[in-house]
Structures are given as C-alpha cells and as structure tokens.
Amino acid sequence: MRFLLVDAFPMVRAALTGLIEQHFAGARVQGVDTVDAARSALAASLPRLVLLDLRVEGGFELLQQLRRDHLMLPVVVISGSDEAEDALHALEAGAVGYVPERSDLDTLVQALQLVLAGGTYVPPLKPRVDEAPASAIPALPDWAGLPLTPRQKDVLHLLTQGLSNKLIARELGVSVDTVKDHVAAVLKALGVNSRTQAVVAAQKVRG
The missing domain is CATH 1.10.10.10 (Winged helix-like DNA-binding domain superfamily/Winged helix DNA-binding domain)
Incomplete structure (x- = not known):
C-alpha cells in the first residue's frame, strides 16, 4: 500500500513517514516537497492515499486537480487552521479528510484509518469570527x-x-x-x- 506525502518540510516528512510505516502494515511512503514532484509521482503510479499540506506552493490547485482527474483517490489535508470555513473550503475542493496540525499523532492515525475505510474525517472545528460581526453569522x-x-x-x-x-x-x-x-x-x-x-x-x- 503506497502513500504519497506532499510536504515542504523534510523533518515533517520524516516524522509522518515513520508514523505511517509503523501503523500501517506494508505501507510505503513516497515523500515529495513540491507540486511538480507530486504530479510526476502521480503520473508514474497512483497511490492508495495522498497526504497533502496545503502550504506547499500550488497545493490547493493540486487538490482541485486530484478531484477532477482522480475522483476516487482519497486526499487527506494537513492544515495549520482549525477553523470551520477553512475545513469546508478544503472538503469542497476534494479532500475527504482534514487534520489540523494541532492534532495528536493518534488522531492522525485514526483519520487515515477512517479515510482508507471509505469514510470522511473532520475534527472539532471553530467558526471564523474575525471577518464578520456575530450578528452576520x-x-x-x-x-x-x-x-x-x-x-x-x-x-x-x-x-x-x-x-x-x-x-x-x-x-x-x-x-x-x-x-x-x-x-x-x-x-x-x-x-x-x-x-x-x-x-x-x-x-x-x-x-
């Protein structure tokens, strides 16, 4: 079972690779740091799941492309935000999982297990209140x-x-x-x- 991990930070890729290989028997993780590298990897062979950090330049466009070209390929987004609006934006663009960085490692493993079983993972989220008065929500x-x-x-x-x-x-x-x-x-x-x-x-x- 192959995972494609798209993240710009080498230490994060190393940590997530170790975590996935530890919890998913037979898992092989291909880590890349750019959207171009991700597209090359996808052209060579489709993985079982994509784990994508949207802070990678062009990450959101890649998410939209995956939905358009590979509808059945599950994508889990790693995000620095735990706001409902941001999660909904990613889910509508094609993600089937949304994991804020603040989540612990057990939560990430559970999210991946759920997505691989055909489910959708969304954590507890908070609404964005800094861009509109409370009366407008x-x-x-x-x-x-x-x-x-x-x-x-x-x-x-x-x-x-x-x-x-x-x-x-x-x-x-x-x-x-x-x-x-x-x-x-x-x-x-x-x-x-x-x-x-x-x-x-x-x-x-x-x-």
Whole structure:
C-alpha cells in the first residue's frame, strides 16, 4: 500500500513517514516537497492515499486537480487552521479528510484509518469570527430542534464520525438505500448540499 506525502518540510516528512510505516502494515511512503514532484509521482503510479499540506506552493490547485482527474483517490489535508470555513473550503475542493496540525499523532492515525475505510474525517472545528460581526453569522438550530427522526439523528451522529454510507448501514443494521434516504433528510434539515458540508454544519450545531 503506497502513500504519497506532499510536504515542504523534510523533518515533517520524516516524522509522518515513520508514523505511517509503523501503523500501517506494508505501507510505503513516497515523500515529495513540491507540486511538480507530486504530479510526476502521480503520473508514474497512483497511490492508495495522498497526504497533502496545503502550504506547499500550488497545493490547493493540486487538490482541485486530484478531484477532477482522480475522483476516487482519497486526499487527506494537513492544515495549520482549525477553523470551520477553512475545513469546508478544503472538503469542497476534494479532500475527504482534514487534520489540523494541532492534532495528536493518534488522531492522525485514526483519520487515515477512517479515510482508507471509505469514510470522511473532520475534527472539532471553530467558526471564523474575525471577518464578520456575530450578528452576520446565521444561527444554526440545536439538534433537538431539527425535523429528524431518532434514526436520522443516529445517521447524523455517524456522519460526524466520518462513516461512509456502507459503514453506517452496517452499524445501524439497515440497507445502504435506507441510509441514503436518511442522509438526504439530514442534508435538507441542515440546509446543505453535501455530506462533507453536513459534517461541518453539524459540528457548529453541536458546538
């Protein structure tokens, strides 16, 4: 199982490589420090997962390219920000995992395991309040006030854990089609258009 690690800092690449190889049997990590090197590596052979630091010059454009050209290739973003707006921006651009640098190593391992299992990882996040007055930030309803059935709230909870529809179905003992119906109801209740947006919105609602 090959990982592509895109990070400009040699010490960070070395630390993450050691961590991945320690926790993922048979893992091989290819570390690169530029977007051009990452594109060359991707052209030679697609990895199982890409770990990307968006501070690499052109990193966000690479994330968008990966979504466009390799939709099924999971990308986990490493970020210096833990603000909800930044996470949502990365998720909408194609990431399926978002790990702030402040996270401990166990959290990173769990995030990678979840993404490799088909899920989405989003940590607890904080809203950005420095660019708009509080009155301009729309208030989100409490979960108790959402027009959801108890089972749909179970689905919402599992969505916030990053589980895929298949894993949610297994957890709840229902069909994948039933989960899809519940997810649609959750998206409508939260006023969002995708499950990644739902995860971030749900964090704010509970928050």
